[in-house]
Amino acid sequence: MRSRPTRLALAAVAALTVAGLGAPALTSPAAAGPGSAGKHAKPTVVRFATFNASLNRATEGRLVADLSQPGDAQASGAAETIQRADADVILVNEFDYVPDGEAAELFRDNYLAVGQNGAAPVDYPYYYVAPSNTGVPSGFDLNNNGTVGAPGTQAGGDDSLGFGLFPGQYGMVVYSKYPIAVDDVRTFQEFLWKDMPGAVLPDDAGTPAPADWYSPEELEVFRLSSKSHWDVPIKVPGRKPVHFLVSHPTPPSFDGTEDRNGRRNHDEIRFWADYVSGGRAASYIYDDEGGTGGLGRGQDFVIAGDQNADPFDGDSYDDAILQMLDHPRVQDPHPTSAGAVEATQRDGRINLTHQGPAEEDTADFADGAPGNLRVDYVLPSERLQVRGTGVFWPTSSDPLFNRLIGVYPFPVTDHRLVWLDLDTGRPHGR
Ligand SMILES: [Ca+2]
Ligand SMILES: [Ca+2]
Ligand SMILES: [Ca+2]
Ligand SMILES: [Ca+2]
Secondary structure (H helix, E strand, O other): OOOOOOOEOOOOOOOOOHHHOOOOOOOOOOOOOOOOOOOOOOOOEEEEEEEEEEEOOOOOOHHHHHHOOOOOHHHHHHHHHHHHHOOOEEEEEEEOOOHHHHHHHHHHHHHHOOOOOOOOOOOOOEEEEOOOOEOOEOOOOOOOOOOOOOOOOHHHHHOEOEOOOOOOOOOEEEEEOOOEOHHHOEEOOOOEHHHOOOOOOOOOOOOOOOOOOOOHHHHOOOEOOOOOOEEEEEOOOOOOOEEEEEOOOOOOOOOOOOOHHHHHHHHHHHHHHHHHHOHHHHOOOEOOOOOEOOOOOOOOEEEEEEOOOOOOOOOOOOOOOHHHHOOOOEOOOOOOOHHHHHHHHHHOHHHHHOOOOHHHOOEOOOOOOOOOEOOEEEEEEOOOEEEEEEEEOOOOOOOOHHHHHOOOOOOOOOEOEEEEEEEOOOOOOO
16 A cells, blocks of 8 residues: 555646636625725635535545436536636545546535525636545554454544545545646645654553554554645746645544544644745655655645544544644634534534634534534635635525534535635735
């Protein structure tokens, strides 16, 4: 399983004149507009977004089957959500990986490019997908229950390099209206957790040795990333590429007192924090092609993804997300929605004890625990100018609510799309 990821970022055959597009349409009910550009200004607002769309399926091949023709209600709702947000660059989490971009193209061509329920179609000439560690058998008993679980079972999923019932389940895809600098993409699927200095490796409390939940043999194959970490440079107009840093750290749950998933989640988040620090902090990092180090000071980035970590509530290990939110190179624009406030009032229970502001929640989780949380992020580097941000979470009075949001069991997903408008018009470095 050491083969290199296949890179797939395919340009459309027809060259789309993306540079001539106007500012993104404002279709999010909660959106504060980027406003009209000055009369001399070029269109310079670029919308980035992240969306955990629950476009994973229970069996291998099912997603391709579902996307091969229109009519899958859940995929239609996910597509409509993306259309109404109309991001220029978007990460979709929980999208089963299928080789050769098959699922990514089917979703794009059969759903995103077709207006759903009156929403305008959205065209993405560029996308990027690569393999995920989810569902890849490790050959070891990683959950220490005494046996190596069979592939396709929950136990097998738990013993995989990342939890999944088949290789690629819960993967991800990046769609973009702007070209992707494919040759400069870096992936970190194979980076080993033990190679991160100070890794918070879990401990088996039944033995005197520290940090020994995983054996030395297991640590030789145990990858840090539960899915993958990708640095996808996007060629936005008028400046050097913006590095879209995407991942989907494991939930800090489904484990025991050793907190192996909470600790992994923490270090998956730390990876990007070190990466954007660059220099010595990132000197331990290597990518899947052997390149080393992190980003340089002059490189702008947007971190995106379901980080499975709330700054106040939930099961995070050592306030994991603060590694990003408090990072000197990272801005936190604090996107909000009215729907999240309404959801907390409606759901009650543990939500009423939460320390974090309800208006910043992005996911509607079970209300015994952990409750609704802020877990989905789009975080720009410090020099990028924020023109607007929000969470696509309309309230129940909105005509879109029943079809795109709903209450458990949700019609589309338990996560909400987060968007961020950046003014990229200023010349780089000015
Ligand atoms: Ca096991
Ligand atoms: Ca021990
Ligand atoms: Ca809830
Ligand atoms: Ca909350």
